[in-house]
Structures are given as C-alpha cells and as structure tokens.
Amino acid sequence: MLRYDPHRRRLAIALSGLAGFVDAVGFLSANGYFVSFMSGNSTRLGVALSTGSRAALVPALLIAGFVCGVTLGALVALRAGGRRKPVVLGVVTMLLLIGATARGLGHETFMLAALVLAMGATNNTFQRGGEVTVGLTYMTGALVRLGQGVALWIAGRAEPGWIQWGLLWAGLLIGAVLGAFFQSQWPSGCLWIAAAWAGMMALVAIRLPVES
Template sequence: MLPSSTSLRTNPGLLRREKWRGRIGLCLVASLSVLAGMTDAIGFMATGDFVSFMSGNTTRLAVAISDADLALSLHLVLLVATFIAGNALGIVVSRFGGRRALPLLLCIATLLCAAAAWPFEQQLPALLAAIIAMGMLNAAVEEVNGLPVGLTYVTGALSRFGRGLGRWMLGERRNGWRVQLVPWSGMFAGAVLGAVLEQHLGLAALFVSGLLSALLGLLSLKIPHRWQLGYMPR
C-alpha cells in the first residue's frame, strides 16, 4: 500500500524514500522497455511477425481473415494466444518466485536464449518462445508509485501522455503524465538497437536479449523486496 499524501507531507524521510522508489522504478521500466523493443525488432525483422506488439498482429489477423487467408489467420491466432499464455505464465512465475523480479527475468532469459539457439530453418518454435517471454515480461512491472506503465506495448503510454498534455493545456496540473514517455523512449531505443543487431546476427541476436534479461534480473537484487512488491502485479 502506498503512503497517504498526508503522511508524505509530514514525514520528509518517507517522502525521500518514495521519490527514490519512483526513480528506481522508472529506471527499471526504461530498461525492461529497451529489452522489449530490442526483442520485438529482432523477431519482426527475422520472421516478419511481431513478438510483443499484439495490436499489430491483431490488425494483420483481421486483414488475413478479410482475404480468406486461412493459413495466415491460424498462424496469427496462435501468436496472439501464445502472448496471452505468456502473460498468464508470468503471473504464475511471479507468485511462485515470491513476487521478485529475478526468477521471472531468468525464465525470460532462458526462453530468449533457447529461441536464439533454435535452428533458423524452424522459426516457429523460436518465435513462440520469444512471444511467451515477452508476455511474461509484463509481470515484471505494472505500476510505479501508483502510475500504470506498460512494458511491451506503448500505445497506452502515448495515449496517457496525450491526455495529460491536453489537461496541462487546459491549466490542470496533474502529476505523472510525463513519465509515460519513459517506456516509449525505452522501447524505441531498444528497437533501434535490436534492428542493428538483427542485421548483423539474424535471429541469434536474441542471445543479446537473453543476456540483457539475465543482467537486469541480477541488478534487481539491489532493489528492496518491498519496492518490488509495489511494482509487480498483485
């Protein structure tokens, strides 16, 4: 539970801790968004399918259905269903791991490295492993100091930023809307990096994503567990 605004005003030490929790949480969000953007770009360039951007796959599914392309429609249904399963699995792993980021991120790292090691001629298993990993990633952070954030999708972040900008233009001074650019910036930077890596390494670039996930998991050991409880889904 987050402290009340009254307790924050009357306790400077608590206020400082809340600020640090927010800053560290946003750093974690930015880092995980880089991982998501990198993985999505690698998967898309190597296979032609989105790994974390299910809005794109949903639109492609609708077009495939309108074209009566049964094979592509079934393929895209499988991708979307796999992403949903990955989100569910992320919650399960998070709960069994005591709602700590390390077990979750190590599982994600294992899946990404397995996808990178899979024979290139058989892309579908590698693609599904990467999609499960990106679904699981959403269980790593759900909110920071009460502000909702997304890791593998940025449409919601841009929408929240735009609505906050509109309120600011009308003279309302609400807090938090600017931080929605953090996941967008992280995902954009990660996608650029992922595109460069894929051009040089192909699908094997997912090894870099796996190593980054493992590194972030180890770094998460420095984050107090009570803070992680506030970041992760309940």
C-alpha cells in the same frame, strides 16, 4: 509508472527497450508479424480471416503464444510474491536463451515461440494486486497518458513526472532501432544480446527492496 520510485522507473524504461529490441528481431524474422505487439497481430488476423486466407494461422498462433506467456509469467509472479520482479525476469532470460539457442540450431519456429512467450511473461514484472501497472510491450496506453500529461501541463495542472510516459515509449523505440540494427548486422548474435540484457535486468531487480 508515476507511483514508482526512480529506480523502478528506470527499470521499466530499460525493459521497454528490451521489448522493442526483441520485437524488432521477431518482426524482421517473421515477415512482418510481431512477438510483443499483439494489436498489430490482431489486425492482421482480422484481415486474413475476412479473406479466408491461410495466413490467419500465423498471427493466431502468435497471439495464443503471447497469452500463454502472460499466463506463465502471472503464475510465476504469484509464486514469487514480493520477489516477483527478479523471478519473472529470470524466466524471461531463460526463454530468450532458448530462443537464441533455437536460432543457432536453425529452428526459427521454436525461436519465435520462445520469443513470444518471453514477451508475454515480461508484462508481469510490474503489477499490484494481480493487475499489470506498467505495460512493457505495448505503448498505446503510455502515449495516451503522455497526451493527457501534455494537456494537464498546458492547463497548468500537470502531475510531477508525467514525462516518464514519454520516456517509456522512447525506451521501446530505441530498443527497436538497436534490434533492427543487430538483426541486420549480426543475426546469429542479437538474441544472445537480448538474453544478456534480460539477465542484467534480473540482477538489477534483485537489488530492489522486497515489495508487499
């Protein structure tokens, strides 16, 4: 995060907001399961497995779908090369449009499948050498970096821009608030908002210089 220029930092924060928005919609639509936060689903899977509950099927499928989304996004990023950001975000936009259409047709299962694939693919937006450099759908790492930054600031050794990790987390939180609000007030339209959000981010990414 700290190695990126201000334009890419703002893009990362906006995309973490999108992840929070979509995850809130998915959480409220799937009875407390997540479409982007796989640590939570993994805990629920473990609890269900320990009791022999059939409820283990739902988190297991969501985790598998997320991994498939990451794989899809990684393959697309490899093909796109220096233009991976707009191309990956174009795929995310398409998946969110599929999810919005599925919801409109009353197919909640297909909707959740599209959302979890989209969130998995999103994490390939920021990478170097095939490694993800900024996780957009999970914030534990960002909060760890924020805590380390606070410690260095107290010690008088903080790196410039360390607060960006806090802004990344705040982006996801604000997105989740918006997602929950629109899910409750306009459930038929909230995923169209998410798709438009992703599409705008793809257009922003097109304007960024080509990466090596």
